[in-house]
């Protein structure tokens with residue numbers, strides 16, 4: 384019989400709606416009182432590791448979850464299911480993906496409707512996540528996100544809708560599997576999977592978004608002590624020319640600059656050789672992140688810096 388560790392962290396999946404329509408955390412997690420079917424062949428050990436809305440989640444919380452999962456490996460658990468608020472679920476999922484690796488299946492899930500709302504999706508998603516975690520095919524696929532009958536990779540999934548239950552999507556590549564009534568089916572997998580061990584997550588790494596007519600906003604970051612910066616650039620990876628003096632200054636000060644695209648689909652590539660164009664940025668040492676969004680790129684840089692990666696190693700890890 385498989386043994387699965389359930390880690391509840393809070394979020395809407397653990398919340399209820401009151402008479403005024405407000406949704407908030409309750410002292411007992413509603414999932415605790417509900418029976419999850421089709422789990423007779425599995426032993427579930429449940430822990431309320433946190434009980435917070437996910438906008439309150441920090442990298443310190445992610446580290447706590449990671450450490451608990453690593454302990455679970457030693458305790459011979461076969462898989463872990465983490466329930467989480469959806470607002471930052473993709474960030475915790477990605478953090479676990481790049482720090483724990485493929486030691487055992489890790490599946491995150493959440494809900495868009497609280498437990499006592501009509502059409503509540505929490506219990507259903509929770510059950511689906513357990514089914515995926517139980518599946519032998521989930522082994523070696525990296526951290527997974529299961530919502531609304533779909534299986535996504537932590538690396539590429541993102542929350543795309545503020546309220547719709549079909550909010551989690553994987554732009555460009557699509558989900559890697561689905562849950563069809565009783566069966567869990569995988570159709571794709573990632574071809575590479577990078578991980579780094581970390582024991583701390585310190586550092587100030589802001590995210591800034593580029594826009595038409597952007598002036599020298601980045602100058603603010605040349606005057607503050609930051610450890611790195613993530614820029615959501617235009618298109619395939621270009622910036623307005625007025626940002627260049629500060630880009631140069633940051634690089635002179637050895638501040639790592641990670642670039643992603645503000646586009647929802649596609650990957651970055653340094654092709655344009657005009658002032659601020661991607662080719663110029665790459666030549667200067669700006670690191671282009673491949674296909675992940677800015678909030679994940681920020682975690683990637685945070686993990687890399689806390690694992691003391693520098694120079695070439697840092698460049699390889701960020702750009703691979």
Ligand SMILES: NC(=O)C[C@H](N)C(=O)O
Nearest residue numbers: 394395436437468469470
């Ligand atoms: N659906 C949700 O879980 C959203 C909630 N604000 C959270 O992330 O905690």
